[in-house]
Amino acid sequence: MEYLLLQIIALVFVAFVLSRIILRYKKDKFTFRETLFWAILWILVGIVVVLPGFMSFLAKILGVGRGVDVIIYLGLILLFYLNFKSTVRMEKIEQDISKVVKEITLRKK
């Protein structure tokens, strides 16, 4: 198996990330939903690492050329989604800052 060394390194990394996720959840830094989202995502990564053939299988079903392409497309979609989410959240924070500034200003005059 020529993949073996790469697979082991990738698996160790996945395990590391998963442990971080669980740690954050235990320290109450992640909500249950956030934990679930990230855990499922990284478990999927783990599955793909162990069974590289799975992506090729998926690629065939989806009509995309290669397994790697599926990963790239899904990755792009995910990045766009996360970027969108943080943009909206940032806008909300900006609006909240303005609210606070307004309150302070009206109180002080």
Added chain:
Amino acid sequence: MKVVVVIPAYNEENTIGKVIQNLNKKNYNNIIVVDDGSSDSSYEVAKNEGAIVYKHCINRGLGGALNTGISAALLEDADIIVTFDADLQHNPNDIKKVMKPVLDGEVDVAIGNRISKGMPLTRRIGNIGLDLVTYLLFGIYVNDTQSGLRVFSREAAEELDLRTNRMEISSEIIKEIKDKNLRLKSVPIKPIYTDYSLSKGNSVFGGFKILYKLIIRRIMD
């Protein structure tokens, strides 16, 4: 009838004093200036001219400043709230014209429409573009949505739920007018364009930024 004029100002020390004097000459004596975290002496200049001045501790943009100003005017028991630009582009004589339909009870909000008179062509294209954007996103077409001269009845001002921070506020006000079923009239006014007031206005880039922010605002609803 207590008329309160709200002027948002960010680094306008060169013009804000003159704007207040011009308004005083026309007997508009209740003036609220919101200094939006200026680094120059806008605050002192406005204070010396006898305006009520509020100062934001940090810059929040036109939206933040207008929002603070309108709330402050309501606290001052205003019956009519006028928003007015600090860059000398409005003629104080125009307030009367724009205010009339609100005073008569014909509408709740009136906006001074600069487009038909004296606006340079590139500006006109940009402004009509933003009017179209406002229509596409919020479903109401208004001439010159971006105008800084607006008149609100007290009841209308109380209804507004304004959240955006920067230049996109002008279109958000239009959105609120539609959502709250307020009656609106656009009244032609003649803007005074100087190199100074033109440099203070929106660039093409600024226009696209407004578009981007408005799309986010639409999504967040």
